[in-house]
Amino acid sequence: MVTTAAVLLAGGTGTRLYPASRSHRPKQFLALGDDDRSLLRRTADRAGFADELFVVTRESYADRVRDIVPEASVLVEPAGRDTGPALAYAASDIRERYPDAVLLCLPSDHVVGDGFRATAETAADVAARTDALVTLGVEPDRPATGYGYIQPGDDRGDHYEVAQFREKPDEETAAELLDAGCFWNAGMFAWAPDAFLAAARDGPLEPLVDALETGGDVDGAFEETEPVSVDYAVLERAADVRVVPADFEWDDVGAWDALLRLADGENATLGDSLAVDASGNVLASDDKHVSVVGADDLVVAAFDDRVLVVPTDEAQRVREVVAELREDELF
Amino acid sequence: MVTTAAVLLAGGTGTRLYPASRSHRPKQFLALGDDDRSLLRRTADRAGFADELFVVTRESYADRVRDIVPEASVLVEPAGRDTGPALAYAASDIRERYPDAVLLCLPSDHVVGDGFRATAETAADVAARTDALVTLGVEPDRPATGYGYIQPGDDRGDHYEVAQFREKPDEETAAELLDAGCFWNAGMFAWAPDAFLAAARDGPLEPLVDALETGGDVDGAFEETEPVSVDYAVLERAADVRVVPADFEWDDVGAWDALLRLADGENATLGDSLAVDASGNVLASDDKHVSVVGADDLVVAAFDDRVLVVPTDEAQRVREVVAELREDELF
Numbered sequence: 302m303v304t305t306a307a308v309l310l311a312g313g314t315g316t317r318l319y320p321a322s323r324s325h326r327p328k329q330f331l332a333l334g335d336d337d338r339s340l341l342r343r344t345a346d347r348a349g350f351a352d353e354l355f356v357v358t359r360e361s362y363a364d365r366v367r368d369i370v371p372e373a374s375v376l377v378e379p380a381g382r383d384t385g386p387a388l389a390y391a392a393s394d395i396r397e398r399y400p401d402a403v404l405l406c407l408p409s410d411h412v413v414g415d416g417f418r419a420t421a422e423t424a425a426d427v428a429a430r431t432d433a434l435v436t437l438g439v440e441p442d443r444p445a446t447g448y449g450y451i452q453p454g455d456d457r458g459d460h461y462e463v464a465q466f467r468e469k470p471d472e473e474t475a476a477e478l479l480d481a482g483c484f485w486n487a488g489m490f491a492w493a494p495d496a497f498l499a500a501a502r503d504g505p506l507e508p509l510v511d512a513l514e515t516g517g518d519v520d521g522a523f524e525e526t527e528p529v530s531v532d533y534a535v536l537e538r539a540a541d542v543r544v545v546p547a548d549f550e551w552d553d554v555g556a557w558d559a560l561l562r563l564a565d566g567e568n569a570t571l572g573d574s575l576a577v578d579a580s581g582n583v584l585a586s587d588d589k590h591v592s593v594v595g596a597d598d599l600v601v602a603a604f605d606d607r608v609l610v611v612p613t614d615e616a617q618r619v620r621e622v623v624a625e626l627r628e629d630e631l632f
Numbered sequence: 633m634v635t636t637a638a639v640l641l642a643g644g645t646g647t648r649l650y651p652a653s654r655s656h657r658p659k660q661f662l663a664l665g666d667d668d669r670s671l672l673r674r675t676a677d678r679a680g681f682a683d684e685l686f687v688v689t690r691e692s693y694a695d696r697v698r699d700i701v702p703e704a705s706v707l708v709e710p711a712g713r714d715t716g717p718a719l720a721y722a723a724s725d726i727r728e729r730y731p732d733a734v735l736l737c738l739p740s741d742h743v744v745g746d747g748f749r750a751t752a753e754t755a756a757d758v759a760a761r762t763d764a765l766v767t768l769g770v771e772p773d774r775p776a777t778g779y780g781y782i783q784p785g786d787d788r789g790d791h792y793e794v795a796q797f798r799e800k801p802d803e804e805t806a807a808e809l810l811d812a813g814c815f816w817n818a819g820m821f822a823w824a825p826d827a828f829l830a831a832a833r834d835g836p837l838e839p840l841v842d843a844l845e846t847g848g849d850v851d852g853a854f855e856e857t858e859p860v861s862v863d864y865a866v867l868e869r870a871a872d873v874r875v876v877p878a879d880f881e882w883d884d885v886g887a888w889d890a891l892l893r894l895a896d897g898e899n900a901t902l903g904d905s906l907a908v909d910a911s912g913n914v915l916a917s918d919d920k921h922v923s924v925v926g927a928d929d930l931v932v933a934a935f936d937d938r939v940l941v942v943p944t945d946e947a948q949r950v951r952e953v954v955a956e957l958r959e960d961e962l963f
Binding site: 319320575577578586588589590591592593594595596599601603606607608609610611612615618619621622625626631 | 921925926949962
């Protein structure tokens with residue numbers, strides 16, 4: 302068996318879950334769905350089989366991360382630059398301590414069902430065996446337009462080669478990709494640090510990787526790197542990428558409408574609520590009581606001193622609210 | 633000049649403005665619209681020209697009423713039985729102290745514009761002169777279905793005789809009543825106590841009036857009286873009722889959609905809010921911040937630990953929410 306090091310990405314905010322998520326209380330710290338553990342804590346528990354546990358986060362979240370995951374080594378990003386730079390930083394740091402490790406890189410703010418461990422162990426094994434970059438591919442249950450897709454190529458027994466990454470599609474294309482047996486890119490990966498850093502050189506992370514390899518001004522190089530996802534910066538350019546089909550339920554809880562997918566009844570509820578002649582709503586609050594009468598298909602979210610209302614099918618537009626609130630330093 | 637005694641009715645709750653209104657904080661205690669005085673305080677100020685000031689309220693509101701209107705004599709109803717019993721009780725009480733007074737009976741939770749005093753003084757004068765029951769009639773600016781109408785009869789110079797009271801009409805009838813020059817019944821009245829109590833005998837208030845006149849068990853009679861509006865219990869049955877056209881703006885702020893009528897901009901706002909691609913909404917809160925994106929024509933009201941969402945054109949249905957909350961003792 303290889304040495305596996307789980308790397309939990311916990312530097313984001315999850316703005317589309319405002320007002321549950323706020324700059325001081327990002328999504329990974331929230332207990333969403335039918336579980337009173339935070340999403341971060343659940344991710345750490347799920348990755349507990351790994352030999353080592355790391356969490357990459359931003360300076361302002363580090364203390365809280367240490368509270369939630371005291372068993373983890375916390376890596377503080379020099380700056381928030383999305384997943385590409387964060388994972389290069391983590392790969393370099395962990396390689397020094399565990400030269401032979403395989404990294405299992407995981408978002409810390411998704412809802413993941415049973416069966417994760419088997420898939421993750423397969424992915425780590427493929428990464429160790431092949432030196433490829435390995436993604437976990439989730440089997441779609443609907444033609445979602447909000448996720449990237451992975452088109453599988455040759456069947457290699459316990460995994461596929463990746464023929465192509467497909468960006469978030471329009472609805473028609475999403476239906477085609479679903480029919481063609483493509484996977485959702487869930488942002489979960491396995492790789493050896495050497496393989497990852499070598500692939501990362503061939504793209505926008507080159508200056509950062511140079512600094513990491515040569516012991517140069519890493520903080521400076523990090524700050525000068527434009528924010529970029531690991532998908533765009535590395536995976537879509539890499540020569541050898543594989544996909545392991547995921548054998549578990551998965552939801553990224555990307556926006557409030559996700560709670561409808563996770564819910565049973567007429568409305569998705571979190572906290573106390575009363576619905577009178579109202580269905581298809583997401584009613585979410587902390588210690589508040591939310592009433593809706595005669596209205597369908599709305600998100601009503603009330604946390605702290607903030608209330609948000611948006612149609613469920615426009616839940617992505619919470620970004621627009623957050624953008625305006627940020628301008629006024631109200632996020 | 634007659635002695636005028638203003639009688640402010642402050643025993644109701646204003647349930648349709650939940651959650652701003654709650655059992656412990658009725659509508660008349662709220663500062664709605666562009667004025668930081670409570671509706672009760674504004675009513676007292678507006679009636680300040682009267683020689684005497686009374687407030688009729690329920691036991692649980694009495695202390696707060698005394699805080700808000702320290703200059704008033706507070707009459708505590710033996711029980712909450714709507715405006716009919718309350719006004720009979722007030723007429724009897726005030727007559728003992730001021731036998732020659734004319735009462736100016738006023739809701740304490742309406743928004744009333746300039747010009748009130750002149751109309752009210754005319755009404756008091758007509759009441760003193762004719763011994764009739766006098767209503768203030770508001771000139772409609774739309775075919776509202778939520779108000780009762782007053783059909784004027786013979787023109788008596790500074791007022792009309794009342795030909796007929798019309799209950800809340802359907803839309804078609806409302807348009808006809810508007811065209812026919814009818815007035816809205818705003819629940820504002822002037823009368824001599826003797827005239828009122830004599831008229832009140834001819835209806836469901838008879839046992840209560842008997843107890844009041846004979847010094848019998850008033851509390852018992854009050855409690856045994858069914859809740860009944862003064863319109864139904866007295867005015868619609870009385871032989872001689874007059875209407876004085878009101879020369880002022882008026883809104884009963886009966887439900888949340890009223891704020892749209894009182895507002896200027898794209899949305900009616902009370903408290904901090906942010907509207908992104910959203911119009912026709914009522915966004916009302918205490919110290920909370922309400923955001924709406926991509927949704928029109930909704931009431932979003934957030935007060936204390938309560939949030940309510942209802943389409944503006946169904947704002948009356950807040951009653952249904954309050955009915956359910958009352959069952960769970962959550963109102």
